[in-house]
Amino acid sequence: MAVREKKPEQAGARRPGGRFKLGRRWRKSALVAHIVFAGTWIGIDVMVAVLVLTGKFGTSDEVRGLAYETLATFVVWPMLVSGLLTLLTGLILGLGTKWGLVRYWWVGIKLVLNLVLCTLILVALRPGMGEIGDYGRDLAGGAPEPAGVSNLFFPPAVSLTALTLATVLAVAKPWGRIRRSGR
Template identity: 70%
Template sequence: MNSISFVLNRTWRRITLITHVISAGAWIGIDVMVAVLVGVGWFGTDTEIRGLAYRALATFVVWPMLTSGLICLATGLVLGLGTKWGLLRYWWVAVKLGLNLLLCTLIVAVLQPGMDAVGGYGRDLAGGTANATDVSSLFFPPAVSLTTLTIATVLAVVKPWGRTRSLTRAR
């Protein structure tokens, strides 16, 4: 990893860090919105509004979420490679890298493929003919993502566990 490291000057480090923190914040905000829409879909009393909530989930969530996740990943990579932190030099960065990759993979491999069914469920619900789609599993996307992003934020601020000695020595 060191072979492609470079030094970010002060201005670029600040610009990249600001973009990194904004993208992480946007990602968390989108997750909160997902939790609200899932809550309205489950517990709402008006079927038309519940149907709209599911359709909004299916239409507006995946791409903004993936975009903010990828911007967070890209700026994180630049910050890691362009500063003393490295990518695998400190546990807090290495773990955040793993968590970011895991979440982006889950968005593409698990969340996105189920969205058509959720949208169809919303349309049917609003039309008064709810189909058999299991929407109870919609608990997991916001719960898993919000928990993971909270852990990543705590790691970023606390920077625990020091250097990855074994990984560093192996290189």
């Protein structure tokens, strides 16, 4: 039985300039993980949209209150974790493949979208979730709807739009390479 030598394109190979290149199996595994984590993120955003719509237009105060409580309790951390895992696998793919992190416009824009969305989860969405949960618990008692609740339509709308754009960019790969000055 002959022993096969590693080809330069296999795992552990170095590109010119010392950059690491993912082997075929590792690249495919990272790509599958990236797609799964991004799909999870999109699914969580769809769930957020359903909970927001149920909280706003539910048939009873109990249903509406439960939607707001669920939103406050279970949404932020799973969404953030899926976003960060999508970022991590995207970084691995960017550093270990020909696409790079900021070599092509579509990759750079996806990176920026991911960073902005993860930041918005922490800065804009998470701080208000305690109040939303409290309102959900008070809703059955006839409490009036606070003004901040109506703003909940924006997070899933913005996030789903951005994630859809990122998906389109990943498939279409538009605009070509980013030109560097001085070359």
